[in-house]
Amino acid sequence: MVKTGKKATFKMGEAKTASVINPTKFVTAKSANAAGLHYENLVNYATAKQKTDQTNDAPVTDFPELKNQLNYIGYATRASAVTETFPTFNSDKLNMDNHDISVLKQQLVMAQNNGNNLYEMAFSLRGDFLKDHSLYDPVTKIIDQARLKKAEQNIVDKLMNRGFSLPLAENKNDLVWFGVIHQDTDHLNMHLWAAKISPETRSEMLVHGGQYDGQPKGVIKFKTISAVQRQFINQLLTQPEIQQRQDVIKQVTHLERKLAAKVSSHALTTDKFEKDIQNIYRNLPRSVSGQWQVGNANMLALNPKSKMFHAHTAVNTLIDRLTTNTFSVEYDDFTKKIAEKDYLDEYDKGMLHDKKKSWGYGREAQFRKDVANKIYRRLNEWSKTSSDGETQLPRINELKDLVGHNSKIISTKKGTIGQQKKIIPNDLRLTAQHQVPMLPKAINQAAKIIKNDIRVDSRAQRSMRRATEQQEYEKAVSEAQSQHI
Numbered sequence: 466m467v468k469t470g471k472k473a474t475f476k477m478g479e480a481k482t483a484s485v486i487n488p489t490k491f492v493t494a495k496s497a498n499a500a501g502l503h504y505e506n507l508v509n510y511a512t513a514k515q516k517t518d519q520t521n522d523a524p525v526t527d528f529p530e531l532k533n534q535l536n537y538i539g540y541a542t543r544a545s546a547v548t549e550t551f552p553t554f555n556s557d558k559l560n561m562d563n564h565d566i567s568v569l570k571q572q573l574v575m576a577q578n579n580g581n582n583l584y585e586m587a588f589s590l591r592g593d594f595l596k597d598h599s600l601y602d603p604v605t606k607i608i609d610q611a612r613l614k615k616a617e618q619n620i621v622d623k624l625m626n627r628g629f630s631l632p633l634a635e636n637k638n639d640l641v642w643f644g645v646i647h648q649d650t651d652h653l654n655m656h657l658w659a660a661k662i663s664p665e666t667r668s669e670m671l672v673h674g675g676q677y678d679g680q681p682k683g684v685i686k687f688k689t690i691s692a693v694q695r696q697f698i699n700q701l702l703t704q705p706e707i708q709q710r711q712d713v714i715k716q717v718t719h720l721e722r723k724l725a726a727k728v729s730s731h732a733l734t735t736d737k738f739e740k741d742i743q744n745i746y747r748n749l750p751r752s753v754s755g756q757w758q759v760g761n762a763n764m765l766a767l768n769p770k771s772k773m774f775h776a777h778t779a780v781n782t783l784i785d786r787l788t789t790n791t792f793s794v795e796y797d798d799f800t801k802k803i804a805e806k807d808y809l810d811e812y813d814k815g816m817l818h819d820k821k822k823s824w825g826y827g828r829e830a831q832f833r834k835d836v837a838n839k840i841y842r843r844l845n846e847w848s849k850t851s852s853d854g855e856t857q858l859p860r861i862n863e864l865k866d867l868v869g870h871n872s873k874i875i876s877t878k879k880g881t882i883g884q885q886k887k888i889i890p891n892d893l894r895l896t897a898q899h900q901v902p903m904l905p906k907a908i909n910q911a912a913k914i915i916k917n918d919i920r921v922d923s924r925a926q927r928s929m930r931r932a933t934e935q936q937e938y939e940k941a942v943s944e945a946q947s948q949h950i
Contacts, residue, residue, distance in 0.1 A: 488587055489585065489587075490584070491582045491585070491683040491684070492582065492583050493677070493683065494577045494578075494580045495580065503573075504583050505573040505574050505577075507573070507658060508570065508643065553645055554618070554644050555569070555618075555642060555643045556618055556621060556642070559610075559611055559614050559615070576641055576661060579663060579664040581660050581661045581662070581681055582661075582683050583658060584658065584660065585656065585658050585659075586624065586685075587654055587655065588617065588654070588655040589652045591652050591653075592651075592652070592653075595653060598701050598703065601653070608648065608653065613655060614646070616697055616700040616701055617644050617697065619696070619700060620693045620696050620697050621657070623689065623692065623693055624689060625659060627686070629685065630669040630670060631669050631670055633661050634661055635663060638662075639661060639663050640659060640662065641659065641660055641662055642657065643658060644657045644658070698813050710809055713802060713806045717799070717802045720795070720798055720802055722835070723795070724795050724799050724832065728788065728792055728836050729836045731787065731791060733840065733861070733864050734865050735861065738783065742864070743859060745776055746858060748775035748779050750772040750776075753772070756845065762777060762834075763830050764830050765826065765829060765833065766830075776841075780836065780837045780840060781833060803824075806824050806825060806828075810824055843864055843867055847863060847864060847867060850867070851863075
């Protein structure tokens with residue numbers, strides 16, 4: 466990012482650059498006090514003097530460190546970066562007057578004196594995104610600041626209530642936050658600063674042990690930051706754009722479920738793949754016989770130390786064969802639609818350096834997980850019905866006979882018990898013209914089986930997401946602590 470020496474002169478025609486990025490930072494009261502820095506210095510009172518630009522074309526750091534901002538008296542409201550007489554806004558006002566600024570300064574002083582962190586989130590929006598969404602006219606230099614401010618107002622509650630173990634504020638009067646739009650660089654930057662006012666005494670919100678023992682936690686949850694960014698962008702998108710993204714997600718979900726069902730069914734009912742299925746079964750750990758599933762594993766990043774590693778690897782090999790040959794057309798349709806969503810994400814958030822964090826990567830991993838679980842369920846059933854599942858290997862004709870069975874895993878205090886429920890196989894169901902009304906009991910039993918399948922898959926998906934988010938969170942903690950002032 467570069468200072469332009471002018472206001473609202475944003476770079477246009479950028480490619481592969483994030484439409485909106487939002488780095489977050491924090492500084493502790495203890496470290497700010499030690500450096501002689503004051504939270505209240507971020508804002509200053511408006512004056513009647515005509516604002517002037519500071520000509521400066523030198524490259525600057527993307528976002529100055531928070532401690533450097535505090536060193537600059539009135540950094541948030543500096544005349545060189547704003548166009549309004551009263552540029553500061555909060556949850557109640559789009560333009561805070563000098564009285565509001567006086568109250569704000571007092572609250573910031575209280576927050577620092579009470580030992581609380583100061584948090585900052587910045588939304589950086591490129592010129593093309595602003596123009597495309599009628600937020601900026603590059604000819605007149607006019608910006609729809611009110612619309613941008615309202616979008617930021619609407620994300621504060623989620624950020625501060627869900628970004629930590631508990632809501633940051635203990636009541637509605639315990640949070641101080643304010644924002645400002647800066648226009649003096651080649652991207653428009655929206656800053657948001659926030660702090661808890663009263664002393665933090667809740668154990669869940671304090672660091673225990675180490676050099677920050679007893680201080681408030683500083684890192685905001687990665688999943689909350691991502692959710693807030695999505696919400697912020699969605700508020701600025703047009704309704705057709707929002708619908709486009711929703712439609713792509715629905716189409717991908719439909720294609721993934723359909724393909725997973727086809728691939729798993731073909732593998733389990735085609736003699737050609739009997740040796741592949743037997744190889745998978747041979748590699749399944751007997752210590753959890755009858756309870757095999759993917760769980761939290763990522764099928765695209767398998768852990769060699771996992772008990773299921775070799776079985777998962779065998780499943781992946783089989784999936785590769787089937788998607789390369791038999792179902793190549795369906796798989797291409799699936800991957801093309803995924804690429805479409807990733808392209809839209811790239812437009813919104815920029816090019817990812819790590820493709821493993823892309824939406825499409827997650828959907829590919831989920832597709833493989835669904836196929837694997839469908840195969841494992843059938844093998845779970847076979848192992849329980851086989852007279853000697855320890856020495857025998859499953860045959861395709863035996864697996865075909867199990868079509869219509871559902872393996873239900875019930876957790877108990879003493880362990881896990883496998884139970885089977887049988888439904889009518891597809892090929893034995895009555896055709897529409899011969900169907901008779903199902904009894905209420907039969908309807909309920911079928912519904913319970915379907916709901917259970919959905920619950921099992923949903924729990925597994927949520928567990929996988931939580932594991933991924935936890936890894937991101939721990940990485941963020943490590944990075945934040947290494948940059949801590």
